[in-house]
Structures are given as C-alpha cells and as structure tokens.
Amino acid sequence: MRKMTKKEQDQARRLEWFRKARFGMFIHWGLYSQIGRHEWVQQIELWPRKKYEPLADTWHPQPGCQRDWAKLAKQAGCRYMVMTTKHHEGFCLFNTETTDYCAPKRGPGRDLVAEYIEAVREQGLKVGTYYSLMDWHHPDGMRCKADEKARRRFVDYIHEQVRELMTNYGKIDILWYDVPHPLDAEGWESAKLNKMVRKLQPDIVINNRSRLPEDFGTPEGRIVPEENRMWEACMTTNDSWGYAPIDPHWKTSWDACNMLREVAAGGGNLLLNLGPSPEGKLPREGVKMFTEVGQWMKKYGPTVYDATDAIPHGHLWGFTGRFTIDGSTLYYHFSRWPGTEAIIAGIANKVLSVKFYKGKKIKFEQTPTQLILSGLPEKMPDPLGTVVEIQVQGKPRQTGTYTTVPQPAALSK
Numbered sequence: 163m164r165k166m167t168k169k170e171q172d173q174a175r176r177l178e179w180f181r182k183a184r185f186g187m188f189i190h191w192g193l194y195s196q197i198g199r200h201e202w203v204q205q206i207e208l209w210p211r212k213k214y215e216p217l218a219d220t221w222h223p224q225p226g227c228q229r230d231w232a233k234l235a236k237q238a239g240c241r242y243m244v245m246t247t248k249h250h251e252g253f254c255l256f257n258t259e260t261t262d263y264c265a266p267k268r269g270p271g272r273d274l275v276a277e278y279i280e281a282v283r284e285q286g287l288k289v290g291t292y293y294s295l296m297d298w299h300h301p302d303g304m305r306c307k308a309d310e311k312a313r314r315r316f317v318d319y320i321h322e323q324v325r326e327l328m329t330n331y332g333k334i335d336i337l338w339y340d341v342p343h344p345l346d347a348e349g350w351e352s353a354k355l356n357k358m359v360r361k362l363q364p365d366i367v368i369n370n371r372s373r374l375p376e377d378f379g380t381p382e383g384r385i386v387p388e389e390n391r392m393w394e395a396c397m398t399t400n401d402s403w404g405y406a407p408i409d410p411h412w413k414t415s416w417d418a419c420n421m422l423r424e425v426a427a428g429g430g431n432l433l434l435n436l437g438p439s440p441e442g443k444l445p446r447e448g449v450k451m452f453t454e455v456g457q458w459m460k461k462y463g464p465t466v467y468d469a470t471d472a473i474p475h476g477h478l479w480g481f482t483g484r485f486t487i488d489g490s491t492l493y494y495h496f497s498r499w500p501g502t503e504a505i506i507a508g509i510a511n512k513v514l515s516v517k518f519y520k521g522k523k524i525k526f527e528q529t530p531t532q533l534i535l536s537g538l539p540e541k542m543p544d545p546l547g548t549v550v551e552i553q554v555q556g557k558p559r560q561t562g563t564y565t566t567v568p569q570p571a572a573l574s575k
C-alpha cells in the first residue's frame with residue numbers, strides 16, 4: 163500500500179472521531195420557523211423583503227430550549243449535532259459585527275449559537291455549525307456574480323462572519339457549509355477561507371459545500387456511499403428541513419434505524435434533521451422517533467458505531483438487511499424478517515457460529531453460496547431491526563453477485 167502523505171495523515175487524524183460518530187442531529191432553525199412552511203418559504207412564496215425582514219423582530223425563542231434538543235440527541239445515541247447558524251435567508255443566529263440582522267440585536271435578544279454550543283457541550287457531544295454561503299439578504303448576495311465590486315464586498319462579509327464563528331465560541335468540531343450559489347471556488351476564495359478556518363480550528367472537519375472537497379462528502383436525501391472518502395448523508399424526517407407543522411409526511415422510527423444500518427454498512431454517517439418550532443419546541447413526531455431510535459441504539463450501538471465496512475460496499479447487501487463488520491465478526495442487520503428460516507448470501511469465509519446479538523445461538527447450515535439460518539421466531543424479535551452475529555474464519559470476504567464476478571462453481575450446476 164502507498165504511504166500516506168502528510169496532508170492525508172492530517173486528515174485521517176482529524177476524521178478519526180467523525181468516522182466512528184455515525185449519527186448526528188441536524189437542526190434547522192431560523193426566521194422561517196415562524197412561518198412553518200419550509201426553510202425556503204421566502205423564495206417559494208416570493209415574500210417581499212419588506213414583509214419578511216420584520217420576522218427578525220417577532221422571533222422570541224424560549225431560553226433553554228437547546229438543552230432539550232441536546233438531551234434528546236444524547237439519548238438517541240447521536241455523537242454530534244449541527245445547527246444552522248445562518249440559513250439562506252441571511253439572518254445570523256450568532257452575534258456579529260457585520261450586520262444588525264442577527265439574533266442578539268433583534269427579537270431573540272440573545273446569541274442563539276452560544277446557547278446551542280453550551281447545551282451541546284453539556285451533553286458531551288461534538289459541536290457542528292452549519293453556515294449558508296448563499297445569502298438572500300445581503301444586497302450583494304446575488305449581484306456578486308456579475309459585479310466585481312459587489313463580489314469583493316460580499317466575500318469579505320462572508321469571510322468575516324466565518325472568522326467570527328470560528329473565533330468566538332471555543333472549539334468547533336464541524337464546519338458545515340451550504341449552497342455555494344452563485345460563485346465558484348475562486349469567487350468565494352474558498353481555499354483562503356478554509357485555510358483561515360483551519361488556522362483558527364486545527365482539528366475541525368469541513369464538508370464539501372464550499373466547492374472544495376475538504377474532509378467529507380454530503381449526499382443529501384439519499385444514502386449513497388462515496389468511495390475512498392468519508393461521507394455523511396443528511397436526511398429529513400419529514401419533507402422540510404425547517405419547522406413545518408402542516409406536513410403529515412413523517413418517516414418512521416423503522417426508517418430512521420434503516421438509515422443508520424445503511425450508513426454503517428457503507429462506512430458513513432447519518433445527519434438526521436429536526437426543525438424546532440420558533441419557540442424551540444421539537445415536533446412531537448420527531449421526539450418519538452429519536453427516543454425510539456435511542457432505545458434501539460442502546461442495545462445495538464456497538465454494531466453500528468464500531469463496526470465498519472471492511473469490504474468495498476455494493477455487494478454485501480440484501481433485501482432483508484445489511485452487513486457491518488468488526489474484525490472477523492459480521493453483523494447482519496435484519497430490517498425485514500423472513501420468518502423461521504433466513505438465507506444470507508455473500509459470505510466467502512467459513513462460518514464458525516451464528517447467534518442473536520447479545521442473545522441465543524442460531525442453527526445454521528452453510529452451502530457454497532448461502533448461509534441458511536433455521537429455527538427462527540416467526541416475527542422479528544426487535545421490530546426496528548434485529549442483528550445477528552456471525553463469526554467467520556479470518557477476515558470477512560465476499561462471494562460475487564451474478565453481475566460482477568465469476569460464479570462459484572456450485573451456482574452453475
């Protein structure tokens with residue numbers, strides 16, 4: 163294997179905790195929460211500036227609400243949180259010298275980012291700050307594309323806000339940029355920006371949305387592993403990132419556990435979103451989901467956090483579940499239960515033993531292509547997902563699928 167460069171070594175060091183973090187809570191909170199119809203409402207419904215900006219003065223969040231979020235995140239098994247410090251609407255939840263359009267100087271009257279960070283640290287979780295580069299409020303926010311003077315002003319404004327965020331709150335663990343429209347990396351001066359960030363926060367991990375790859379990829383709304391690189395899927399729990407009490411379309415706790423299985427099997431993380439009400443209350447459906455996921459994670463956490471996919475992803479999957487791997491232990495995460503007999507394909511090693519995770523032994527038979535489990539209960543023991551622990555001889559290897567590699571002789575008979 164090729165030796166890692168100094169830069170790669172540095173990145174590996176920074177990413178060490180993040181690779182095992184697996185699960186984070188995403189929070190979208192801003193002026194739009196008062197309208198309750200998606201965080202893009204200003205654009206979707208074409209709100210005139212005159213009508214939208216007064217929302218800065220009518221926003222009065224309850225003090226202490228961030229504590230409830232952080233407690234729930236901790237109970238759910240999250241290891242980090244990421245909160246919007248400024249979404250596309252341009253309203254800063256932090257204290258800034260650059261504009262009056264910020265929480266301490268308007269309705270909230272407090273630094274909501276400071277409160278959030280304190281609450282997250284209290285729970286021993288890592289702190290992530292989301293920051294939208296695109297800005298609908300700043301007069302140069304769109305003009306910057308065609309007007310160099312406007313770009314200069316706007317980019318200075320953005321760099322200064324990021325500098326404030328990276329300076330005024332102690333250690334920040336994740337910088338989560340969003341939407342680099344309308345400039346390219348050169349226009350944003352992203353390389354210079356991120357160099358400054360790393361100087362101020364040497365251990366920080368930075369996502370890929372300043373138009374530079376940086377430390378991790380951010381597939382959105384879908385779980386697609388990225389090859390040879392750390393990645394984190396960000397997912398909504400209904401159809402909006404911001405508070406939307408009119409949306410009945412909630413994912414279930416089973417869906418959430420399924421997302422966790424999938425990211426774990428692909429060696430990535432899940433950043434699962436909740437949109438608090440303007441007061442800071444979390445939606446009932448979301449609290450239920452994170453609570454139930456937490457109960458499930460209490461039992462199965464080690465098969466999710468510590469087991470990484472040692473085999474290139476893509477093959478070891480099935481309709482009934484996903485594999486995670488820890489040394490010579492394979493965990494098969496059943497998401498759908500086949501009944502009293504189960505067939506698991508893809509294991510090339512000799513299987514030594516099979517049992518329920520933290521539970522009873524399971525009878526098995528291994529053929530050249532299949533592992534057949536028998537004597538199973540009719541129904542899935544844990545409805546959110548049941549994990550079976552499979553000890554194999556040596557480092558887990560996979561057999562092929564029909565389309566990728568030559569078939570084991572037994573298949574063609």
Ligand code: GLC
Nearest residue numbers: 190201202340341382396403
């Ligand atoms: C997007 C959306 C946004 C949301 C984000 C989360 O790009 O513009 O509203 O904050 O994705 O990943």
